[in-house]
Amino acid sequence: MVERVIERGREPEPKELAYEQVIKWNAEQRRKRLEGKVVIRGKDRPFEQNRMGLVKFYSYPGVWDSLAAPDWMIAIHSVRRHSGKHCHQGGLILFVLDGKGYSVVDGVRYDWEEGDCIILPVKPEGCEHQHFNANPDPEQPGTFIAFIYYPMKNAMGNVLEQREDSPDWKGPPTRYHGA
Numbered sequence: 449m450v451e452r453v454i455e456r457g458r459e460p461e462p463k464e465l466a467y468e469q470v471i472k473w474n475a476e477q478r479r480k481r482l483e484g485k486v487v488i489r490g491k492d493r494p495f496e497q498n499r500m501g502l503v504k505f506y507s508y509p510g511v512w513d514s515l516a517a518p519d520w521m522i523a524i525h526s527v528r529r530h531s532g533k534h535c536h537q538g539g540l541i542l543f544v545l546d547g548k549g550y551s552v553v554d555g556v557r558y559d560w561e562e563g564d565c566i567i568l569p570v571k572p573e574g575c576e577h578q579h580f581n582a583n584p585d586p587e588q589p590g591t592f593i594a595f596i597y598y599p600m601k602n603a604m605g606n607v608l609e610q611r612e613d614s615p616d617w618k619g620p621p622t623r624y625h626g627a
Contacts, residue, residue, distance in 0.1 A: 480513060481515075481516050481517070481518075482516075484513075484514055484515045484516035484517070484518075485514055485515050485516060486516045488506045488507065488515075490504070490506075493505060493506055495524075495526065497614075497616055497617065497618070498614075498617065499532045499534075499610050499613045499614060499617050499619070499622060500525065500531050500532040500534065500610075500614055501525055501526065501527060501528070501530075501531040501532060501579075501614040501616065501617075502525070502526040502528065502589075502614075502616065503523050503524065503525050503526075504523060504524045504526075505521075505522075505523045506522040506523060506524070507520050507521060507522040507523075508521050508522075508523070509521075509598070519597060519598045519599055520595060520596065520597055520598070521594070521595075521596040521598060522593065522594065522595055522596075523593070523594050524545070524591060524592070524593050524594075525542075525579070525591065525592055525593075525594060526589040526590075526591050527547070527549055527579045527580065527581045527589050527590045527591070527592075528581060528586035528587075528589045528616065529580075529581055529586050529615055529616070530578060530579065530580040530581065530614070530615065531578055531579040531580075531614055532578070532610060532611075532612055532613045532614040532617065532622075533576065533577070533578035533610075533611045533612035534576070534577070534578075534608060534609060534610045534611055534612075535574040535575065535576040535577070535607075535608075535609045535611060536574055536575065536601075536606075536607055536608045536609070537570060537571060537572065537574055537575065537601065537604040537605060537606075537607060538568040538569045538570045538571050538574075538575035539568065539569075539570040539596075539597075539600055539601060539604065540567075540568050540594060540595060540596040540597075540601075541565060541566070541567055541568075541594070541595045542565070542566040542567075542568070542592045542593070542594050542595075543564075543565050543566075543592060543593050543595070544560050544561060544562055544563060544564045544565070544566070544590065544591070544592045545562065545591045545592060545593060546562045546590070546591050547561070547562060547581065547582075547583060547588060547589055547590030547591055548560065548561035548562065548582045548583065548590055549561075549579060549580050549581045549582045549583075549590035550579075550580050550582060551566055551577055551578065551579045551580070552577065552578050552580070553568060553569075553575060553576070553577045554571075554575060554576055554577075555576075559582075560590075560592075566592070570604065572604070572605075574607060574609070576611065578612065579592075610622040
């Protein structure tokens with residue numbers, strides 16, 4: 449009978465314990481926040497024409513590492529005729545800076561004007577919405593600023609479906625295939 453000899457080698461020591469990695473990561477995040485931008489200058493942020501309309505992003509994932517308070521998506525939206533239409537879980541705040549118009553939220557019209565606050569409801573199946581300028585002159589747009597807190601958005605599933613493009617969008621059309 450042959451006797452088997454099994455040699456058990458030592459498992460390699462981990463390079464660094466996970467807990468130590470967490471501590472270092474937390475310290476690095478704190479350092480970034482303490483050194484991050486406190487003021488974001490509007491003149492440093494261009495407006496962009498995108499599927500939703502004419503938008504100026506102040507805070508978004510691409511710049512969060514440079515900010516004192518990341519995780520917020522903050523953008524000004526200038527509604528000349530009407531925005532694109534999209535659907536997501538809601539849970540965001542729109543503050544009307546100037547002009548007047550209305551938003552259609554899940555098929556219901558809500559009128560707004562300068563100084564109003566629009567709160568899109570949190571809905572697991574999503575909240576479809578589109579914004580319209582009530583002024584027939586597109587050179588006098590309705591303008592609002594949007595505040596979206598991404599940790600909450602991510603916890604809700606973070607679905608975003610573009611259903612209709614802004615009439616000013618010149619890129620390829622959105623192909624919507626249903627929810």
